[in-house]
Amino acid sequence: DTGVSQNPRHKITKRGQNVTFRCDPISEHNRLYWYRQTLGQGPEFLTYFQNEAQLEKSRLLSDRFSAERPKGSFSTLEIQRTEQGDSAMYLCASSLAGTGLSTDTQYFGPGTRLTVL
């Protein structure tokens, strides 16, 4: 399977703990995105990377959240001092940036479901 993969698929943690999620994009894709999705809502954009550079961060991404993509391949999303409001599905997507009048189609992974007790 050469799609986007995410690990772990499920994470249960206690309030105040730190958690880290990993995303492995489609190998030739240069863009990587993180989203958060709560029940009944569409995915909300958190941040995106072009290669190893983090080019955009949403205001939703508080200082407890940090994302890295050190070698332009896989990415990690860390949440420090988790809160119950952080409970959600965290989705990763990747794309191959186009040129000219085009848009990059994002391919999503299966997500990591976080439950903060």
Add this chain to the structure above:
Amino acid sequence: LAKTTQPISMDSYEGQEVNITCSHNNIATNDYITWYQQFPSQGPRFIIQGYKTKVTNEVASLFIPADRKSSTLSLPRVSLSDTAVYYCLHTGGFKTIFGAGTRLFVKA
């Protein structure tokens, strides 16, 4: 930022054609129109994308009028497994804004 409007939910029966319409009132010149499908506990899955007129692939057709202020996703002969949430977006570059989507429920 780009935002779309689509029905909250739709019901259909197996074998029927389903059309879901979305409005893109503030679509930009360079934006494409993209539709995704999402099943519970899975990530969204790309269905189809277009810029104008009609696009067809093996799962759906996308109709976009000349003014590009709306789009219609057409699913031919739906089955129970097409029960899902369908999102329409207009995307330019990396900015992708999802709405709440349309919940399609296909009944036997």
